[in-house]
Amino acid sequence: MPAIIQFDQTTVSVREKTILSGISFTVCAGEKAVLCGKSGSGKSTVLKTLLGLFAVTGGQVCFQGKPLDAASLQAIRSHTAYIGQEPVLGADTVRDALLLPFQFKAHRDHKPTDAQLVAVLAQLQLPSALLKQESSRISGGEKQRIALARGLLLGKKLYLLDEVTSALDNESKQAVFDVFADPSLTVLSVAHDPDWIERCDRVLELEEGRLIKETRHDHA
Amino acid sequence: MTTLDIALPKMAVLYGLCFVPWLLLWLIGLRLSRDIAVSILRMSVQLALVGFYLKTLFSLNDPWLNGLWILVMLTVADLSILQRAGLKVRYFVLPTFAAIALGTLFATFYLVVLVIQPTHYYDARYIVPLAGMILGNCLQGNVIALERFYSALHKNENEYLTFLLLGATRWEAVRPYYRTAIKAALSPTIASMSTMGLVSLPGMMTGQILGGSEPWLAVKYQIAIMVCIFTSTTLACVVNLKLSLKAAFNDYDVLKDEVVKTR
Numbered sequence: 001m002p003a004i005i006q007f008d009q010t011t012v013s014v015r016e017k018t019i020l021s022g023i024s025f026t027v028c029a030g031e032k033a034v035l036c037g038k039s040g041s042g043k044s045t046v047l048k049t050l051l052g053l054f055a056v057t058g059g060q061v062c063f064q065g066k067p068l069d070a071a072s073l074q075a076i077r078s079h080t081a082y083i084g085q086e087p088v089l090g091a092d093t094v095r096d097a098l099l100l101p102f103q104f105k106a107h108r109d110h111k112p113t114d115a116q117l118v119a120v121l122a123q124l125q126l127p128s129a130l131l132k133q134e135s136s137r138i139s140g141g142e143k144q145r146i147a148l149a150r151g152l153l154l155g156k157k158l159y160l161l162d163e164v165t166s167a168l169d170n171e172s173k174q175a176v177f178d179v180f181a182d183p184s185l186t187v188l189s190v191a192h193d194p195d196w197i198e199r200c201d202r203v204l205e206l207e208e209g210r211l212i213k214e215t216r217h218d219h220a
Numbered sequence: 221m222t223t224l225d226i227a228l229p230k231m232a233v234l235y236g237l238c239f240v241p242w243l244l245l246w247l248i249g250l251r252l253s254r255d256i257a258v259s260i261l262r263m264s265v266q267l268a269l270v271g272f273y274l275k276t277l278f279s280l281n282d283p284w285l286n287g288l289w290i291l292v293m294l295t296v297a298d299l300s301i302l303q304r305a306g307l308k309v310r311y312f313v314l315p316t317f318a319a320i321a322l323g324t325l326f327a328t329f330y331l332v333v334l335v336i337q338p339t340h341y342y343d344a345r346y347i348v349p350l351a352g353m354i355l356g357n358c359l360q361g362n363v364i365a366l367e368r369f370y371s372a373l374h375k376n377e378n379e380y381l382t383f384l385l386l387g388a389t390r391w392e393a394v395r396p397y398y399r400t401a402i403k404a405a406l407s408p409t410i411a412s413m414s415t416m417g418l419v420s421l422p423g424m425m426t427g428q429i430l431g432g433s434e435p436w437l438a439v440k441y442q443i444a445i446m447v448c449i450f451t452s453t454t455l456a457c458v459v460n461l462k463l464s465l466k467a468a469f470n471d472y473d474v475l476k477d478e479v480v481k482t483r
């Protein structure tokens with residue numbers, strides 16, 4: 001499997017404070033990897049560095065074999081869906097939130113139909129009536145799944161997930177697991193949830209910005 | 221008709237009027253004596269200097285000197301805008317200067333060359349006060365535009381980044397904040413135009429009438445200056461925010477941490 005993400009002796013410092021210290025790992029196509037560790041260990045920073053939100057101060061980060069720069073960053077952003085702990089929906093209603101990316105030039109010609117919106121909601125155990133709901137009146141777990149639905153509508157293949165199952169009940173969690181059972185989707189996630197960690201192929205344990213342990217799960 | 225002079229003793233009587241607000245503020249417990257005294261003193265000294273240089277500029281009426289004076293006004297306005305908007309000078313000094321120079325010079329020369337048409341387009345009696353009035357209003361608009369735009373971006377950083385990660389270009393991602401900031405910057409000018417003459421008599425028109433102009437002539441000049449202020453403020457704000465983007469964001473479209481003074 002080709003490597004999609006590669007951190008090679010990567011160091012990230014923000015305001016002279018080292019957040020990641022020389023970490024190295026790769027994530028291959030179709031792989032599901034999870035970053036674990038205490039708060040402040042640098043897990044979320046890994047995801048944000050890959051998205052260009054933090055500058056690499058040492059080593060390098062590669063995406064599909066190309067070092068992170070302004071040009072490759074556009075490729076990363078166009079392939080990647082990032083779902084944080086508190087996703088911003090950026091629109092007044094759920095329907096508008098789902099259609100938000102299709103206002104942008106990059107996706108304008110691929111606007112989904114109503115049937116596609118309903119189908120993607122159903123896939124994530126969300127009722128179609130939610131489409132008319134105001135974004136400000138939905139729960140954190142629903143927001144995460146709507147952000148995920150947006151990624152699916154965009155046909156994203158790489159998912160960066162930050163505690164995406166933290167606010168979900170068992171049924172909703174199972175729906176998310178089912179989505180990511182798709183071997184064509186690559187996942188780099190941050191999680192504390194043992195169920196999520198158990199389902200991942202690879203566990204990367206961080207402590208104070210260092211990668212201290214790497215474990216592989218054999219799901220065969 | 222000539223305007224009646226205000227002799228120095230009468231100026232002293234005029235300053236005496238300030239005693240009324242000072243007393244009122246003192247009675248309600250606001251101790252602003254120092255601020256009031258400094259403001260009145262600064263106003264008097266600054267205007268006295270303005271009177272002196274305008275007299276000199278008018279008597280010399282040299283195009284290079286007039287141009288130099290406008291350059292000085294633009295530079296002071298540029299620095300003042302950035303200071304009041306809370307932005308770092310070294311990042312924004314050039315875009316802001318370019319934008320206000322474009323807005324002010326375009327509107328001023330349009331008015332002087334195509335509308336008023338004095339014997340010499342560089343006539344200090346027209347070009348200096350008109351450019352000053354246009355620039356003064358342009359300054360207010362640009363302070364509001366920059367301050368609102370960068371505050372909104374700072375406050376809604378997660379939303380902005382979400383737009384980027386959903387495929388928006390930098391321009392598409394900042395556009396909601398851009399539009400809101402431009403609207404806020406132009407609102408005072410638009411409101412002022414729609415109530416002009418009803419709520420208040422504008423300063424320039426009043427000045428011209430007191431200076432002996434026919435009211436109708438003063439009205440026409442007031443309309444001309446308001447149209448120019450509106451044009452220059454719009455042009456400068458739209459261009460300024462657009463030019464500032466290059467200075468404010470890094471290559472990865474992330475707002476640089478250090479561009480805003482308060483961060």
